[in-house]
Amino acid sequence: MTKYAEQILRRISESESHMTAEQIFLELKKTEPKVVQATVYNNLNALCQKGLIRKLSMEGSPDRYDKIQKHDHLVCQRCGALSDINFQDLTQDLESQLGEGILSYDLKVFYLCPACRKK
Amino acid sequence: MTKYAEQILRRISESESHMTAEQIFLELKKTEPKVVQATVYNNLNALCQKGLIRKLSMEGSPDRYDKIQKHDHLVCQRCGALSDINFQDLTQDLESQLGEGILSYDLKVFYLCPACRKK
DNA sequence: CCTGATTTTAGAATTATTCTAATTATAATA
DNA sequence: TATTATAATTAGAATAATTCTAAAATCAGG
Numbered sequence: 001m002t003k004y005a006e007q008i009l010r011r012i013s014e015s016e017s018h019m020t021a022e023q024i025f026l027e028l029k030k031t032e033p034k035v036v037q038a039t040v041y042n043n044l045n046a047l048c049q050k051g052l053i054r055k056l057s058m059e060g061s062p063d064r065y066d067k068i069q070k071h072d073h074l075v076c077q078r079c080g081a082l083s084d085i086n087f088q089d090l091t092q093d094l095e096s097q098l099g100e101g102i103l104s105y106d107l108k109v110f111y112l113c114p115a116c117r118k119k
Numbered sequence: 120m121t122k123y124a125e126q127i128l129r130r131i132s133e134s135e136s137h138m139t140a141e142q143i144f145l146e147l148k149k150t151e152p153k154v155v156q157a158t159v160y161n162n163l164n165a166l167c168q169k170g171l172i173r174k175l176s177m178e179g180s181p182d183r184y185d186k187i188q189k190h191d192h193l194v195c196q197r198c199g200a201l202s203d204i205n206f207q208d209l210t211q212d213l214e215s216q217l218g219e220g221i222l223s224y225d226l227k228v229f230y231l232c233p234a235c236r237k238k
Numbered sequence: 239c240c241t242g243a244t245t246t247t248a249g250a251a252t253t254a255t256t257c258t259a260a261t262t263a264t265a266a267t268a
Numbered sequence: 269t270a271t272t273a274t275a276a277t278t279a280g281a282a283t284a285a286t287t288c289t290a291a292a293a294t295c296a297g298g
Contacts, residue, residue, distance in 0.1 A: 002275085002277090003276095004276085004277080005276095013280065034277090034278085035278090036277070036278055036279070036280095038277080038278070038279080038280090039276080040279055042276080042277080043276095072269075076297085
């Protein structure tokens with residue numbers, strides 16, 4: 001695990017936010033002024049491959065990166081605001097309905113956040 | 120509903136596939152040789168806004184467009200191949216666990232497709 | 239038919255991401 | 269330690285997807 005990979009992983013794992021590659025790059029640059037976007041992208045891809053973080057493809061905004069611990073997401077349909085939720089685990093049900101071999105799943109629940117509801 | 124919007128909607132609603140904007144553009148061009156990418160993008164966005172189709176953000180490939188009828192997706196983690204499934208409806212459970220106001224949800228289940236499993 | 243609104247077009251612009259090749263750092267070896 | 273091999277990082281160009289802009293075309297109502 002290289003210097004940058006380690007810091008990127010730490011930032012993603014410790015943070016509650018769901019940062020884009022760009023945001024991670026800007027954050028990291030504060031302490032590592034020499035780092036460059038491509039390095040961040042390389043490391044994010046490598047960390048995903050190793051299964052240490054996960055990538056969230058979000059409609060209408062760049063991909064975001066998230067800690068690996070299982071949880072689901074609540075997404076405001078209007079502004080895209082993203083927060084974590086812990087819905088019941090579906091693995092058992094999925095396997096019994098679809099058969100073995102489920103690796104993981106991604107559940108996004110859409111709603112209107114309080115701010116957007118006032119409109 | 121304009122000429123192009125109508126045709127784009129029909130193609131998406133009738134097809135089992137999950138086409139990218141590019142694929143839709145190429146398909147449409149066969150019968151409407153004058154159409155241009157921007158028109159397809161404009162119409163796809165307009166149709167999404169009206170709630171007539173939905174957009175699927177897929178990791179590592181351009182967005183895909185899908186019919187609106189509720190269903191879930193099975194995605195090969197390795198090659199990205201996408202197929203429809205009909206898992207139990209979660210709306211009730213979601214509302215009882217998260218409160219009212221759920222608009223919809225998106226469930227992607229990851230697995231290895233038969234082809235990719237042979238490796 | 240005229241007027242205004244909407245849609246489409248063409249192409250430039252923007253954004254996100256990947257690629258390439260050169261450079262640097264790290265680790266392994268003699 | 270010097271040498272070599274391997275992997276990571278850099279800089280910047282390249283690509284891909286999507287959006288924007290302004291002009292031209294189409295449509296709907298008076």
